[in-house]
Amino acid sequence: MTVNDLDPFGQGVARHNGKALFIQGALPGEQVDITITEDKRNFAQAKVKRRLNDSPQRATPRCPHFGVCGGCQQQHASIELQQQAKSRALARMMGKRENPAVVDEIISGTPWGYRRRARLGLNYLAKTQTLQMGFRKSQDSELVNIQRCPVLVPQLEALLEPLHECLASLKAVRRLGHVELVHADNGPLMVLRHLDALNDDDRQKLERFSHSHGVDLFFAPDSETLTALDDVQPSYHSDGLRLTFSPRDFIQVNDGVNQQMVARAIEWLDIKPTDRVLDLFCGMGNFTLPLATRAESVVGVEGVAALVAKAEYNAECNSLKNVTFFHENLEDDVTRQPWAAQGFDKILLDPARAGAPGVMQHVISLAPTRVVYVSCNPTTLARDSEALLAAGYQLRQLAMLDMFPHTGHLESMALFERLDQVE
Structure with a gap:
């Protein structure tokens, strides 16, 4: 059995009797003797009995717990192979089977010692x-x-x-x-x-x-x-701004990739001093506050009240007067929410794994010239993208974010531009 691909979860992929076969621990280019562990109608799972050759992209896991601990799935593969496999998976999900999308960039940082x-x-x-x-x-x-x-x-x-x-x-x-x-x-x-x-x-x-x-x-x-125990105020920096947070607040786990991600979002949106920008699922202002240093005004909308309060506090601490935050559930009817009637030139979305189905039609009705969608789930990104493409937007940039090296997490960001704005 010859392995020809790697899935995001570190499993080798082969074909057998026209069926996808997922082989734990095998890498592309390796020939393996296997034992079928689960045989389903459309796919099968297998484990390696004997590996006949080693891929040149096989790596020695650094962690003594790898293979037992469920935290990492891909330490046996080189970081280059991991990134290529995730990029291919993202391209397939964002395109059609016969016409995959193009991943323009891989945004990555250090593959070790990154998790904060x-x-x-x-x-x-x-x-x-x-x-x-x-x-x-x-x-x-x-x-x-x-x-x-x-x-x-x-x-x-x-x-x-x-x-x-x-x-x-x-x-x-x-x-x-x-x-x-x-x-x-x-x-x-x-x-x-x-x-x-x-x-x-x-x-x-x-x-x-x-x-x-x-x-x-x-x-x-x-x-x-x-x-x-002591009077402390944890903080991190985003685009040079200091953001304080509570230990239980959500912050991006990978600081190096987060810094690059914020910079790329600002670059893609091409913020002008006259722009009015909307940041949906804004958290405590990771994108909102850097955007506010460049735009005329920014509105951030978030469903978690504690994060909204922290975002407002961080705006005040950074002397940003042109940003307004709203605590609203973006799965509800957004057309009735107080921010919804405002006009916006550019929009950024950074939803949770469920994506942003409740807000996509309103995003389209606001007719921004550019939309940046930051995603932690390519399946829901692909689904929500369909609404933008059908409404006359074009996918202009697509990046794979290697936010969690050695794991199956696949994060990404995409830039959409209204067709009448495309040169």
């Missing part, structure tokens, strides 16, 4: 009286005890072993939920979810860990409450 946020599960094993701290296994709810994680930024990876030792020593070790690690521009922070109140001894141990390792500590006794 991680949530680690905690599980106390009573039988062995040990604490597990780590990520879920591949296709399993069990935890993998993590000692190393080379995709984490080095400052967070360095915390794994001492943090595990600290948490394992707590009296409350049986009643811990999870721990979140985040690397802000002003240093690392951690959020500890604990199911019972912590006694003084445990709090002192955690405080000592916090101070000795330079980590800002936050306690989370429930899903709503967050208490900081």
